[in-house]
Amino acid sequence: MTTTPTQILDKNGKQTTVHKKGDVVITSPRAKRAPTVKITPGESEYELIDGEVVSVPNSVTDFRGVTTNEYGDRCFVSVGWENKDGSEYLIALTPCCNASGKGWYDDEAEMGLTVCRKCMNEVSDIHGDEVRPGAYTPLAAA
Numbered sequence: 001m002t003t004t005p006t007q008i009l010d011k012n013g014k015q016t017t018v019h020k021k022g023d024v025v026i027t028s029p030r031a032k033r034a035p036t037v038k039i040t041p042g043e044s045e046y047e048l049i050d051g052e053v054v055s056v057p058n059s060v061t062d063f064r065g066v067t068t069n070e071y072g073d074r075c076f077v078s079v080g081w082e083n084k085d086g087s088e089y090l091i092a093l094t095p096c097c098n099a100s101g102k103g104w105y106d107d108e109a110e111m112g113l114t115v116c117r118k119c120m121n122e123v124s125d126i127h128g129d130e131v132r133p134g135a136y137t138p139l140a141a142a
């Protein structure tokens with residue numbers, strides 16, 4: 001703490017100098033700054049409605065929340081596209097690449113699959129579907 005010299009009159013009417021406490025002079029610029037949140041470069045932090053803070057790569061655009069697929073992978077929810085009525089069609093990004101999923105017909109297995117649009121590996125069906133309200137943990141209200 002730094003004290004400030006102040007001229008006062010003492011009880012005998014003589015001028016004297018005191019070092020007045022209480023006038024706090026902040027000398028370090030760090031003293032007033034809020035604690036620094038550590039963020040990995042290329043990531044941003046978002047708070048979910050349940051209070052959890054998640055780090056999301058900046059490559060994920062239009063981040064809206066987090067969901068979990070049936071394999072237990074946590075997936076980022078983002079906007080697939082905007083519907084005609086202005087609402088958002090939300091998708092769960094793939095855990096492998098943070099990409100969208102797409103339908104794929106496997107000729108050998110003679111069945112339709114959902115694959116990652118980027119690496120083409122098979123992913124959970126949730127990545128080929130709309131993520132509806134209640135099926136994910138949304139961002140905290142701003």
Ligand SMILES: [Zn+2]
Nearest residue numbers: 096097116119
């Ligand atoms: Zn992938």
